[in-house]
Amino acid sequence: MKRGVIVWGFLVPALLVFAYFKFIPMVTGIQMSFHEVRPFLGDVWVGLDNYVAVLNDPKFHAAIWHTFVLGFGTAAGAVIGGIVLALVLEGASRYLWFVRTAAFLPVVTATAVIAEVWRIIYFPAQDGFLNSVLGAFGAPPVHWLEDPNTALLSVMAVGIWQGAPYNMVIVLAGLAAVDRSLYEAAAIDGVNMIQRLWFIVLPALKPALSIVLVLAAIRSLRVFTDVWVLTKGGPSGATDVWMTRVYSLGFERNEVGVASAASIILLVVTVIITLGTAALLRRGKDA
Numbered sequence: 001m002k003r004g005v006i007v008w009g010f011l012v013p014a015l016l017v018f019a020y021f022k023f024i025p026m027v028t029g030i031q032m033s034f035h036e037v038r039p040f041l042g043d044v045w046v047g048l049d050n051y052v053a054v055l056n057d058p059k060f061h062a063a064i065w066h067t068f069v070l071g072f073g074t075a076a077g078a079v080i081g082g083i084v085l086a087l088v089l090e091g092a093s094r095y096l097w098f099v100r101t102a103a104f105l106p107v108v109t110a111t112a113v114i115a116e117v118w119r120i121i122y123f124p125a126q127d128g129f130l131n132s133v134l135g136a137f138g139a140p141p142v143h144w145l146e147d148p149n150t151a152l153l154s155v156m157a158v159g160i161w162q163g164a165p166y167n168m169v170i171v172l173a174g175l176a177a178v179d180r181s182l183y184e185a186a187a188i189d190g191v192n193m194i195q196r197l198w199f200i201v202l203p204a205l206k207p208a209l210s211i212v213l214v215l216a217a218i219r220s221l222r223v224f225t226d227v228w229v230l231t232k233g234g235p236s237g238a239t240d241v242w243m244t245r246v247y248s249l250g251f252e253r254n255e256v257g258v259a260s261a262a263s264i265i266l267l268v269v270t271v272i273i274t275l276g277t278a279a280l281l282r283r284g285k286d287a
Contacts, residue, residue, distance in 0.1 A: 026267075029260045029263055029264060030260075030264055032256060032257055032260040033050055033051070033257060033260040033261040033263075033264050034046065034047060034048070034050065034257075035050075035257050036049075036050075036257050037256035037257045037260075043257075046257065050257045050258045050260070050261035051261045051264075051265070053258050053261070054258060054261050054262045054265060055265075059237060059240065059245060060245055060262065062237060062240060063233075063237075063240045063241055063242050063244070063245040064242060066152060066238075066239060066240055066241050067220070067221060067223070067241040067242040068220075069152065070152060070155060070156055070159070070220070070223060070227075070239075070241060071217075071219075071220025071221055071223065072220065073153075073156045073160075074156050074159035074160055074163060074216075074219075074220060074223070075163075075213075075216035075217065075219070075220045077156070077157075077159075077160035077163075077164070078159065078160050078162075078163030078164045078166070078167055078216060079167055079209070079212055079213065079216060081160055081163075081164030081167070081168075082163070082164045082165070082166070082167025082168040082170070082171050082212065083167070083168075083171050083205075084164075085103060085164055085165065085167075085168040085171075086167075086168045086171035086172045086175055087175075087197075087201075089103065089168070089172070090172060090175050100168075100172075103165045103168065104165045104166075104168070104169065105165075106161060106162045106165055107162065107165050107166045107169075111162070111225040111226050111229075112225055112229050114158065114162055114226065115158065115225060115226040115228075115229035115230050116229055118158045118161075118226075118230065119145065119229065119230050122144035122145050122154055122230075124141060124142070124143040124144060124145070124146055125141065126141045128141065130142075130144065145230055145231050145235075146235055147235070148235055148236055148238035151231055151234070151235060151238045151239045152238060152239050154230070155226060155227055155230055155231065155239055158226050158230065159223065159226060162226075163216070163219070167212045167216070170208050170211055170212050171205060171208050171209075171212065173208060174204065174205045174207060174208030174209070175201070175204075175205070177204065178200065178201065178204045179204075182200050183196065183200070186199075186200060210278070210282075213277055214274060214277050214278055217273050217274055217277045218270060218273075218274055221242060221266060221269065221270050221273065222243060222266075222270070223241055223243065224241070224243035224244060224247070227239055227241055227243075227244055228244055228247070232244070233245070233248070242262070242266055243266075245262065246259045246262045246263055246266070247259075249262060
């Protein structure tokens with residue numbers, strides 16, 4: 001009894017802070033989504049009109065499509081990249097800790113800083129860093145973030161570069177649990193590297209990959225900072241995603257009620273995708 005009181009004594013302050021900064025704003029956002037928000041004049045109840053306005057907004061439809069394309073591409077690339085990094089950096093070498101730390105730096109670096117660095121790398125002139133590298137092979141300069149055909153892919157590359165090291169750490173934890181005797185038995189049986197990866201490593205990584213996929217599904221819908229710093233949703237809306245559209249509605253057009261409705265829709269979709277992904281992975285695990 002006394003131990004439980006002590007535990008709750010430590011938890012309650014953190015829970016109160018979490019509730020104040022998480023649940024109260026969430027409830028307020030739900031409330032505003034049913035109102036026309038008019039600061040200093042009083043809010044007006046509009047029912048579901050804000051939700052109808054969101055669902056009938058052609059720009060919001062395009063933003064949803066960009067979000068899913070960017071999210072799927074980033075999640076797939078980051079998961080594959082994380083697995084490759086984990087396989088390359090797995091081992092007990094004395095110096096691997098340094099390489100792993102260096103590879104993990106994009107995760108702990110502020111997203112805005114990373115996006116600004118990549119914006120410099122993508123500088124469209126001939127003497128831009130990436131264009132200079134391509135120019136050495138005779139390729140013409142590319143307007144990475146200014147061309148609607150390449151802007152979304154350029155943002156996707158930044159997301160993969162930042163997300164892969166995060167997944168690497170989770171996969172490395174899964175690889176640490178693999179029974180090493182299986183590798184020795186496979187070597188004796190003459191199993192090649194691809195067969196060992198397919199029949200030993202991947203089955204052992206199912207729990208870790210389940211976590212990675214669920215987290216990737218959540219992150220893919222909430223992307224904002226890197227898109228906003230790199231392109232602000234441009235050019236011509238080519239990289240406008242769910243969260244940048246919400247930001248534009250709420251802080252640029254002052255349609256706070258409509259922006260709140262879009263945020264609540266995002267919350268519902270995120271929960272559905274997360275639960276659906278977890279259910280599919282659980283079903284595959286049980287099978």
